[in-house]
Amino acid sequence: MNKENSEPGDLRLGARLRILRERAGLSQRALARRANVTNATISLVEAEKMNPSVGALRRILDGIPVSLSEFFAFEPEPEQVIFYQADELPELGKGKLSLRRVGHSQFGRAMTILHERYEPGADTGRVMYQHEGEEGGVVISGRIEITVGEERRILGPGDAYYFDSRRRHRFRQVGTEPCVIVSACTPPTF
Amino acid sequence: MNKENSEPGDLRLGARLRILRERAGLSQRALARRANVTNATISLVEAEKMNPSVGALRRILDGIPVSLSEFFAFEPEPEQVIFYQADELPELGKGKLSLRRVGHSQFGRAMTILHERYEPGADTGRVMYQHEGEEGGVVISGRIEITVGEERRILGPGDAYYFDSRRRHRFRQVGTEPCVIVSACTPPTF
DNA sequence: TTTCCTTGTTCATGATCGTAAACGATTCTC
DNA sequence: GAGAATCGTTTACGATCATGAACAAGGAAA
Structure with missing residues (x-):
């Protein structure tokens, strides 16, 4: 009973x-x-x-x-979803800093915004543990294959990602067009 | 085994x-x-x-x-010690912001610093539950009686306090001199 | 392919939890 | 004082945990 x-x-x-x-x-x-x-x-x-x-x-x-x-x-919540479709992203001001809202907002995060460009064939390689932080970004143009842990997805313009940097991850450009990403990481180790 | x-x-x-x-x-x-x-x-x-x-x-x-x-x-043990003697306080820069180190440091806390002045006879009254946060402070001059839960202490210049705001608390000025306190609370509800 | 290693899952069994019930010690009311 | 509440504690037993071992699936190296 x-x-x-x-x-x-x-x-x-x-x-x-x-x-x-x-x-x-x-x-x-x-x-x-x-x-x-x-x-x-x-x-x-x-x-x-x-x-x-x-x-x-x-x-x-x-x-x-x-x-x-x-x-x-700790709240694992729905944000466990690491990838966001373009239309799932909250529409924010088109300014660069609006990226801070990718992922669920939490405590005040000090982060560094990066503007990355992956030429065809670019690949960060297999293992990249241990960033000790979080990172996320939005694909501006081109296509890129992102692997985080077991999950693998190919993102195109407008798609976005967000994950804990301590997880094993890899970025690999695909297609013929260079891939441009605006990303952010915290804490600002870059 | x-x-x-x-x-x-x-x-x-x-x-x-x-x-x-x-x-x-x-x-x-x-x-x-x-x-x-x-x-x-x-x-x-x-x-x-x-x-x-x-x-x-x-x-x-x-x-x-x-x-x-x-x-x-919740820490029942030593940290439960709500009051710090003046000489127990870690010596920090004499700047106002040094108050953030009163109590055990934890995550980055956004807090509001207050400069309070209790004229003779001032009393916050009996019940003041529910702040939903933490607060602490240092007595600058004068004397004040602080009651938190069952504990009651009279603090003088240099003494300090730190407690969870949800606990019932009361501030009551004692003595003839006005009491000046620099206090901080988090989250910044003030 | 074969072998080997690691992964996460499932099952039978002993150890432990959580319960229902009884216990002695107060503290009331009558 | 008797009786009846309440308090916190302790015990026997059924339910559940935590284990040790076996399992199938997936990768890596040969």
Whole structure:
């Protein structure tokens, strides 16, 4: 009779954990080793088929590492969607600085805006972990293939992206026309 | 063999819960009814003889009510020390903005600095819940009695305070000299 | 291709949680 | 004082967690 309000999913533990784990570049097993739990536990928690104890969750988060406070303050929300179609973008002033609104606005972010141009054949290469920040941008012209983690998409003029820089990512120009992107990253490491 | 790192006490769930429950003026059974758990659960959690599931903790906190994020951000222990002696304050530049370092520094906080002056007899009155933020300050001159929750202290020049604005608080000037305070609150609701 | 490694998932079992119920200790009211 | 509330604690038992092991799928190197 403890069924009515015991749906593990309503806490969204799994969604948060999965995002944070992948952001740290850890597999379930790798995290399990660090956290001193089994991979099955992490799998079940992420699938939201289990309601872990606070102690277990804490051990898991220690392996990332993320504090319980940060974990519950973290909102994975719909913005998890990394790619935006051109028509999904909020129409902002056409000024350069309007790019700051790509992605969900959060705290005040100090960011650097970059104007990039990818000539045909340009490619950032395979591995580029560890930017320690977030980045996003809008394709102005041309086409570019962007790979972030497991997701891969080809973006054209008007399309946009936004993701955590610590995730493995790669930019590769495609097509015959040079690709121009206006991008921004935070914190301003450039 | 899962004993080595499963001491329920190291999370201090019990200490936090007990303080928050008592602060809300609830008995174990009263909270249990609201939270839809049994009083035994609350007793065991507070005694730190059990490692509750996240779902159970969440139900309990809902009854107070306190969010999981707030719960884990809450620090009962030493930091709970709301008052700082003048000589405990980290010596910062004498500039006005140095006040931001009162309390433990955290994320970048946007705050509003206020220069307050309490004439003799000034009193903010008894109840002032619900600021939804944090505030702190330093006494420049004069003396003031500050009550936060159950704690009451009289501060003089050089002394400082820092607390969560949601806690019931009251400022009352004491003595014959006007009291001048430089205070800050976040988020900038003023 | 074959082999090997890693990935995430699922299942049976022991450990633990959360409950229902009883307990002693107050503190009231009568 | 008796009785009845309430308080927080503790115990036996069913429900659930967390585990260890096996599983299929996908990639990388040979």
